[in-house]
Amino acid sequence: MENLLQVLIYSIFLGxxxxxxxxxxxxxxxxxxxxxxxxGELVMLGAYxxxxxxxxxxxxxxxxxxxxxxxLALIGFLIYRIVKKFEDNPDFELLSLVLTFGFAIVVTNLVxxxxxxxxxxxxxxxxxxEVYEMTISTARFLPFACGLLITIALxxxxxxSYVGMALRAVSQDAEAAQLMxxxxxxxxxxxLGLGCGLAGVAGALFSTIxxxxxxxxxxxxxxxFCIVVLAGLGNFKGVLIASFVLAIAEGMTGFALxxxxxxxxxxxxxxxxxLVRGWYWRQR
Amino acid sequence: xxxxxxxSIRNAVALLILIVLVVLPFVMSGYVVSxxxxxxxxxxxxxxxxxxxxxxxxxxxxxxxxxxLGAYGTAILVTSLNLGEGSLFYSILFGGIVSAAVAFAFGxxxxxxxxxxxxxxxxxxxEFLYVIMVNTPWFGxxxxxxxxPVYVLPKYYMVCLVLFVASFIFFYWMRQxxxxxxxxxxxxxxxxxxxxxxxxxxxxxxxLTVSAIFPGLIGGAYVWYITYIDAVAAFNPHVAxxxxxxxMFGGLGTVVGPMIGAFFFVILSExxxxxxxxLYLVVLGITIIFVIEFFPRGIVVRAMEALKTEVV
Numbered sequence: 001m002e003n004l005l006q007v008l009i010y011s012i013f014l015g016x017x018x019x020x021x022x023x024x025x026x027x028x029x030x031x032x033x034x035x036x037x038x039x040g041e042l043v044m045l046g047a048y049x050x051x052x053x054x055x056x057x058x059x060x061x062x063x064x065x066x067x068x069x070x071x072l073a074l075i076g077f078l079i080y081r082i083v084k085k086f087e088d089n090p091d092f093e094l095l096s097l098v099l100t101f102g103f104a105i106v107v108t109n110l111v112x113x114x115x116x117x118x119x120x121x122x123x124x125x126x127x128x129x130e131v132y133e134m135t136i137s138t139a140r141f142l143p144f145a146c147g148l149l150i151t152i153a154l155x156x157x158x159x160x161s162y163v164g165m166a167l168r169a170v171s172q173d174a175e176a177a178q179l180m181x182x183x184x185x186x187x188x189x190x191x192l193g194l195g196c197g198l199a200g201v202a203g204a205l206f207s208t209i210x211x212x213x214x215x216x217x218x219x220x221x222x223x224x225f226c227i228v229v230l231a232g233l234g235n236f237k238g239v240l241i242a243s244f245v246l247a248i249a250e251g252m253t254g255f256a257l258x259x260x261x262x263x264x265x266x267x268x269x270x271x272x273x274x275l276v277r278g279w280y281w282r283q284r
Numbered sequence: 285x286x287x288x289x290x291x292s293i294r295n296a297v298a299l300l301i302l303i304v305l306v307v308l309p310f311v312m313s314g315y316v317v318s319x320x321x322x323x324x325x326x327x328x329x330x331x332x333x334x335x336x337x338x339x340x341x342x343x344x345x346x347x348x349x350x351x352x353l354g355a356y357g358t359a360i361l362v363t364s365l366n367l368g369e370g371s372l373f374y375s376i377l378f379g380g381i382v383s384a385a386v387a388f389a390f391g392x393x394x395x396x397x398x399x400x401x402x403x404x405x406x407x408x409x410x411e412f413l414y415v416i417m418v419n420t421p422w423f424g425x426x427x428x429x430x431x432x433p434v435y436v437l438p439k440y441y442m443v444c445l446v447l448f449v450a451s452f453i454f455f456y457w458m459r460q461x462x463x464x465x466x467x468x469x470x471x472x473x474x475x476x477x478x479x480x481x482x483x484x485x486x487x488x489x490x491x492l493t494v495s496a497i498f499p500g501l502i503g504g505a506y507v508w509y510i511t512y513i514d515a516v517a518a519f520n521p522h523v524a525x526x527x528x529x530x531x532m533f534g535g536l537g538t539v540v541g542p543m544i545g546a547f548f549f550v551i552l553s554e555x556x557x558x559x560x561x562x563l564y565l566v567v568l569g570i571t572i573i574f575v576i577e578f579f580p581r582g583i584v585v586r587a588m589e590a591l592k593t594e595v596v
Contacts, residue, residue, distance in 0.1 A: 035400065082573060086580060091536065093400070094343060098532045099576055101525055105569030113562055218521070222411065229404045260419045260426075267412035274405045278396030 004255060005134065011251025012244060013140050016147030017205050019243035021220060022227035023151055024198035026239050029228060030171040031191035034083060034096040038104035040220030042196050046072055046203025047212040048111060054122045054207075061122055062142065065204040072200030073193035079103060080192050087184075104217065112214040119211040143205035150201060154194070155236055167191055226270045232277075245269070290593050302449070309441050317441050321509075323550045324444040325502050326530060330542035331451050333527035335495040338537035339464065340488060341471030342398075346406030347499060347527055349413055350383045352518030354500030355507045356417065357382030359429040362507075369434045376443060376504035383500025384493050391489035398474070407521070414519035428514025431507060440509040444502070448543070451498050455539045456596070467491055529572055535582025539596050544584050 025039045049068045050061035061068075082103060083096045126138040158164035169177035170187040178184050202220075206212070227246055231238025246266055253265035305324075309317050329351065337343045358379035361367065367375060394405055417423045458464040466487045469477035478484045507513045526549075527542075534545025552571060556564035579586050588595045 029400075082577070085577060089580060091580070094337070094528075094532070094536070095576060095580055098528055099573055101529070102569045102572035102576070105572070106566050109563070109565040109569070113566065222407070222521075225404055226408065229401065229408075233400065258419075261415065263411065264415045264419070267408045267415060270408040271405065271412060274397060274401055274408070275393055278401065282396055 007251050007255045008248065009134070009136065010140060011248045013144035014251070015244040015247030016144035016151075017202050018223060018227060018247055019151050019240055020147045020198050020205070021202035022224045022231070022243055023154060023236065023239050024195035024202070025224040026228045026231065026233070026236060027154075027167070027191050027198075028195035029233055031167050032096075032188050033093060035093060035100070036079070036195070037097055037100040037221060038079070038107060038217075039195075039199055039224050040217035040222070041104045041107045042072055042075065042199035042217075043203040043206065043220045044111065044212070044214065044217040045075070045107060046200030047207040047216070048115060048120070048203070049200065050204035050207045051120050051122055051212055060124060061204040061208050062146065065146075065201045068200040068204045069197040073197035076192040076194075076196030077189060079196065080189055087188075104221075108214050108217055115214070117214055119213050120207075121211050122207045124208055140209055143208055146205055147202070150198070151240060154198070155240075158236065163190060223266065226266055230270060230273050290591075294593070305445055305448075309438055314437060318437060319550070319554060321437070321441040321444045323546050324441075324448040325506065326526065326550050327543040327546035328444070328447045328451050328498050328502050329523070330527045330530035330534070330546055331455060331539075332495040332498040333524070334531045334536065334538075334542045335455070335458075335467075335491055337528075338531065338541075339458070339471065340467045340491050341474075342488065342492075343403045344406040344495075345403045345521070345524055346408070346410030347495070348519055348521060348523035349406070349410035350387060350496035350499040351503040351506075351523055352410070352413065352417075352515070353383040353386050353496075354379035354503030355513045355518045356423065356429075356503075357500070358504035359431060359507045359513045360423070362431050363424075363429050368432060369436065372436065372439055372508055373443075376501055376508070379504030379507070380497050380501035383503070384497045387496030388489060388493045391492040394492075395485055395488050407524075410519055410521070410524070414515050417519065418515035424514065426514065428512060428517075431511045431513075433511050434508075436508050440505050443505040447498060447501055447505075452539065452543065454494070459539060459596075463487065463490070531582075533572075533575055533582060535585040535595075538582070538584055541582050541584045545582065548583070 021039070021043050025036060028034055028036050028039075046065075046068050049071055050064055053059050053064040053067065054061060079100065082099050083092075086092050086095045086099075089095060124139055126142075128135050128137045129141075130136070158167060166177065166182045167187055167190060169180065169182055170184060170191075174184055177187070203212075223246070227239060227242045230242040230246065246269065249265035249269055250262045254262040257264070305320070308320060312320075329347075332350075333344060333347050336347075354376075356379075358375045361375050361378050362371065365371075390409060394402060394409070397405055418426050423429075458467075466477070466482050466484075469480075469482055470484050470487060474484055503518070530545040530549045531542045532545075533549055534543070535541030553564070553568060556567050560567070575583070585595055
């Protein structure tokens with residue numbers, strides 16, 4: 001019973017990291033209608049940058065994630081350069097998918113070539129604290145707290161600020177927003193910068209608890225996709241709920257059936273959620 | 285007059301290519317034969333994906349599932365009944381039927397969705413199958429399944445060639461058929477098609493089933509060729525992404541696009557692989573980006589426009 005509770009709590013903590021990764025993907029998809037297939041690779045890059053900064057200077061990822069955010073945002077602008085040409089193409093979704101896939105291959109293999117496939121990780125020595133006779137490691141709690149805070153800050157930013165309003169306007173109807181004087185290019189740049197930067201932050205937080213290696217990106221891409229779909233494309237509050245639902249379902253399935261079955265829960269929920277959603281639409 | 289000339293030249297070229305492909309295994313080395321076999325297989329896979337994405341407008345991210353189902357169907361039949369090399373064609377056919385049957389059932393559920401939701405559902409479906417295969421001992425678990433170690437390269441080549449020609453003839457016929465027109469109306473405006481009396485669901489399910497048979501058969505043949513299958517190889521998302529890249533390379537929604545795309549893509553991979561093994565995927569990724577940047581509709585469409593011929 002105690003173990004189960006422990007698994008539950010750590011799953012919730014992991015959900016906080018999933019949340020930032022997925023919220024970035026959702027922002028990019030919502031505003032640009034781009035399927036960023038390299039999103040997981042950006043998480044991986046963020047994790048590596050955080051690791052190298054820690055390795056050479058000793059600065060913890062909690063501080064260096066600001067730098068990681070900026071670097072990844074610049075990479076986001078690079079992605080914009082790549083997909084920009086096809087903004088008005090009717091096949092934009094597909095073309096951007098293939099382009100970002102090409103980008104993902106390049107990134108993964110450059111990382112493998114220069115930094116090798118060794119498992120890396122940031123080791124921070126932290127005390128654990130006790131809540132209701134449960135020992136909780138601070139090292140696992142901090143990424144969750146950061147993730148939650150950043151996600152909530154992003155919600156408030158999107159809800160209250162002028163830029164956030166412009167982004168939401170573009171995601172609802174790009175043409176109408178342009179007629180109201182919102183620059184589509186700026187909206188795209190901001191959403192890609194924010195989305196990719198947040199992917200980097202997710203990676204930086206991830207590096208403090210789990211192993212970092214070049215191939216970790218793809219599973220993150222899949223996971224972020226699943227969360228975004230479960231939440232509904234462009235729905236931000238849903239992302240928060242969906243990340244925790246998926247993280248808990250994964251943790252519980254792993255606890256009950258063994259860690260190999262973990263992804264089973266994710267995909268099962270996705271398939272059921274999509275079918276129910278489709279059935280519901282059909283009824284209306 | 286000019287158009288007629290172009291058509292007859294095209295037919296002559298097609299015939300020449302066919303003759304070369306038939307004669308090839310008798311005169312060339314094993315390496316060339318296996319390379320051409322992988323071009324043919326990649327062409328069939330990409331063409332099948334193109335049937336859904338290019339002709340019907342439903343982008344599947346999970347087409348590797350049908351390849352994997354065919355591979356597993358064949359492998360399970362062979363290993364559980366202890367069959368030998370004589371069963372090669374029947375067991376491959378069985379793989380294709382398994383794949384088509386699953387696609388048929390999946391279609392009934394999946395076509396409730398459209399657009400990106402459909403795409404993610406296909407990806408989720410494929411990963412779902414992967415998790416089941418890799419964790420269930422009956423399917424070989426993480427170790428996979430071993431087939432009798434026989435040398436079947438000539439037969440593998442033959443199966444790939446037959447499937448290549450069959451899929452080419454099918455797609456070529458389809459363009460001008462009622463079936464092809466129905467798919468094309470679905471791609472352009474599904475609601476309009478449905479209200480004009482096109483039985484969209486039925487056509488979509490038939491299209492998905494057909495686009496699953498070919499990868500299933502290729503998967504079955506592939507298992508015999510490498511004599512081994514595990515879930516990682518069978519349900520690898522990179523199989524689907526390769527189908528997508530090849531089709532975009534050649535030309536989405538064209539008949540010859542995926543086939544010519546496969547030729548360039550496989551040759552390019554092979555050249556890069558042999559000249560710089562460490563960086564080959566980096567260069568491949570950069571090449572994909574550049575080709576899409578400069579020929580977003582595919583190299584074949586571009587070439588046909590330059591030659592002023594009808595886009596096939």
